[in-house]
Amino acid sequence: KKTPNSNQTPQLSHAPPSSNPFPAFPRPPLVPADLIRSISDPEHPLTLEQLNVTQCEHITVDNTVGRVRVEFTPTIPHCSMATLIGLCIRVRLLRSLPDRFKVDINVRQGTHQSENAVNKQLNDKERVAAALENAHLLEVVNQCLATAGQRGSEVTAVER
């Protein structure tokens, strides 16, 4: 006779609880940092991570209430692309996170001349929606997001 449980292989297949397929929070942690690190900068052939525009420490996630806060650092205080970068981050998270998350995107305090204006623009639902109606702008955003799927793999590839 065999002792129970000692030599059973762990079940590989996923078996969610049959009663409720959507169990209560908290969920396994989400990684928004991974989602946005490889967005391309609109001006440079580098990613936001490589330019230190987004940093892991400046992203907070609260899974229980469903809130994500992203702060980003424009490369220079008068960077004209700050709004566009913010918009890219917003669109990426909009497309990649479940609806239950509310996302705040802000310029990191003291890193941009017109900080307030940019922040206001980025967190105004209607202005974001209006911006995305603009076919040209949408194309630029999609271009920046084209590399987002790499999730940082391009950085490790460079380090030999």
Added chain:
Amino acid sequence: MESAIQRNVRNYIVATGDSSQEALAASSAILETVKFLCFGIHVDPVHSAALQFAPVDVNDGNVQTSILVLVQALGEYLTSEEDSVRAKATGILSFVLANCQQNQINATAVNVLTDFFRERLADKISAPKLLEGLLALSKFDAFSNENATKTAKALFNVNVQSFQQAVRHTVFQTIDSLLKQHLQALQKLGDDFVFGFTQIMDGEKDPRNLLLAFGLIKNIIHEFDIASHVEDLFEVTFCYFPITFKPPPDDPYGITAEDLKFSLRECLAATPHFAKFAMPLLLEKLSSSSGSAKKDSMETIAACAPIYGATALIPYLADLFDALKIEIFHATDPALEDAALAAMHRIVATLSAGISVIAAADPTEKALKPLIVECMVNLKEPEAKNSKPAGRILKAAASASDPACNAIVTAAVPILLRQYRESNLATRKKAIIDVLHEFLEASKTLYGSIDDTNDGTRKRKRKRERMSLSASYDCRVAVCPAASDAVPSCSLTLPSSSFSPFIVPPADQDFVTPLLAYKDRFFEIFGTALMSSNEYSALRLGGLKGLHLMAMLRQYLAINEVGIVVQSINQILLDDDDAELRTEALKSLFMIAHHRPAPLLEHTVPSLVAQLPYSLDDPAVAHRTYEKTLHALGELAVKPALFAVIVPELLKKLDRVSNTDSTNTDVTYPQAMLSTVLTVLNVKSAQAHTDIGSCITTLVPRLVSKLVESAMADPEGSDSMWGDVSTLQITASIVAFVLRSLDASSQKTFIDQLFDLFMKGNTAGSSLGGHAVDAPLSQARLTLLFAAVVGSSRKEVILPVASLPEFLTELIGLALEANDDVQREAVTRTVGSVVNKWQDDAGLTTFVQTNVITKLSAIMTSPVVDDLAQRKQSAALLVHLWITKALVLRTHALGFEMTDSVIKLFGDPQVGKKASEGFNVIIGDDELVLNKASFAVIKLLYKQRFFNHCLPGLVSGFKSSMDDVKHNHLIALSYVLRNIPKQVLLNELPPLRFETQYFAWNHNLQIHSSNDISNHFIFHQLFPLLIQSLSLPYPSLKIATLNTFYMATTDAPQVVAAHIQTLIPALLGLSKMAEPNTMKVRIAALRCLAQYPSALRYDILHPYKTQVLLELGQALDDNKRLVRRHAVDCRARWYTITS
């Protein structure tokens, strides 16, 4: 005869141009006439025999005369006032000369012809044809040295660059031919020749000509005294540097920029005379903004450095090093960095080689000093980003020569060691260790590694290459005294062009690496780093690598010191849990074992074996800590030297475990030991090791007797260890592996013994009843062993049975009656294997037809009345399936017939499901028997044949059958799809395709369209079925189907587009977190969906975009991280769909 030539010549001249149809006809007619004279071959069959009979008599004079006749016939045309006529006449003469028997024209004729051609070169119109004639003449046997010099001189008076490419090409070819055959005569021309050639080449632009010209320059530099024209030569050569050639996209000549770069580089590196001109320019190009020019410069510098020699390099050293350093410290492209490092390496090597041995150290040290200082500044902060390139620079320089290595090591290592002592930061320590690795690597390059034999062949090879490059020039330029010092006689006897191998004095054995002085310190540093309890595993890995590199150096560690290294690494395997560290430790030990197995045998193997528990009551068994130890042993045992020790040790341990009484009945641990042996054999047979076969006398008898003894003593199989089915399966696989590596005669011996044991019951008096229906359980199961052995036999091994049919009938009877599943499976496998390897095709056909099909189908289709009947029915199906498999593998017609009868069973509600699952048996791969490794008869493309055979049956069966058994067809189909290669789905069998093409041709159809139809026909038929099969409750089949869809998206997008309406909802349904969708199914569905935006047109996808994006939102919140990841990717791609 005369008249024929005259007539043809007239025809030729009259014809328009020289490439019109008439002209070509006439010219070939002339050639024929001349040839006919040359060879003495007559068109007239009556005379041909006579002429062939005496070719020598006729020949000598005749080519000569016929050429003479030709010239006479051409006479007036050759000197015609009309330019075109003159050129044309010259052309035909050149053409004939190029194509006639060149060895039969005497010197006088050649002289006359050469002079004729040569003197007329000023005639611009005829010159192209004249040059062709000269090229032809230059290859004649009677072409004298005098002719050669005259021709060369005449060529130098021609303004070559005013002609078009083909003409210039002829000129270069002529010079090439002259140089090849009349070198010595041309050498007498000396300066005139060199200068003349530079004139010809000046301004050349065509890559085809340049490639040829570069080769000629190299040749001229080697063969001529170029001293007075160095600058001219250099100018016509260097003006092409750096090469910026881009071949046109449809280049028919296949010349690449690399070809040109390489041949130009060879020219530049051909003589030390170029040094003073080339160095400043190369240096200038180093700061070029173009990456490819920079790389070319660095590679050229690397190639030239050894030729130019130290004296030429020293004035530019500082600038050179500065420029190269920038490339390394601010590298943008790894290729550039590598080129810079290589250049640096070659420069330093040249420095030490170029100076006489006594003072060798001085210039090297002097030159390196600023470099070392700068690198050391950067190394002050080892964790900063410049320290890595600094380390690489030092490595490149230190690996170049012994003095350089000494200088660098004495300057750098003590400082690094002090820094290490003074620092407490793990990251800094790690960075310092990384730099130390560079020194060890450099030392390995320079002084050889442990895998060189002790006489230092590696070093010798390296040095030989260097010296042969420099020594070939020291006839004229004495920049390489070191080389001539080492081989004093060479510079006297050396033929100037040779790259002959040198005999290197065995002096370099005396060189020892300067790192020897730091051995103890290194031991200490690497050892403590490895053992540090710090969780910063990079530091520990650094220590491990350091120890490993030390062990890999030639003549660095004594054997007992290697032992110390091995013991340190052992500790990791014994105590540590870090996966990466363990992997590296194993890799390292594995490599050390390759060169020095003794320390491993002494330390590693015993300590690892000792760590294995010897009793099942040991807590280590319950915690499964033995797994890592076994894994380590398994990895190491692949090495033959260790295999011979580890496997017996494992068996000993196994004996001890099974003999030690224990209350624990869990046999995972002993089975894991056996599995380890199996894995080792698996790896070894994949690498085609030859020491597996010897196990037949050691490992196999031991295991077999163990099994047999246990089965005899314990008929009910209650012994937990040896009576367990898994143990038996592992052991059977081990035996199979060993047997497969044997040749036919050894196999035969073993199989005979086994038949004695099983069929006659010959185990020391008592009988083993494995092949009896009523045998005790444990003995009955041993048939698995029998199956493994018979299944692994080579085709030519004849089984020791009186008659195959009787033997098979007996086995089939046993399979039908057997009470135990294991026994039945084993016996059916044996049957399958024997049928598959049965060589007498007629005998096989009769046997299967008369004895198998009817008998089995009677049982399979008879109504089931009780359990016994049902068991018998399943047994009959099983036998049927295995025989089908055996026949399908050899594409036997009966196999397909039997497949059809399996498909017929699908409609049976009782046996249908089992039959459909049986397709996995037929077309799936079995590990034990009937595979390629076990010598089964497997025909090429059998899977394709099978697919094409059963597809129509499955499709029509699905359509016509009742609802409750419909799914059986889908199950079978999914098994087929899972097991056939992708190409089969996309292309039909080659012969079939040929038939369709033939058909299309016969019916005047476009072949293209017929192919499209045949490809997609399959898919169009299959798709509805496949989509339906997604609703079957078998996850693995779903995944197989989804993979088919995935493949179809790229390879047959039209078909996918046609079914998109049903596909998308089905895939979206599968992507959701709901009961039947396992994680893998969800991922596979998302993967499929994610492909559509790039594979299908906008207008097809657009109607679904909103729905897909919405429903994918649910997958974003999946419980599994991997699914969420795929969902994000998939959704992102769907967002990009725009018109």
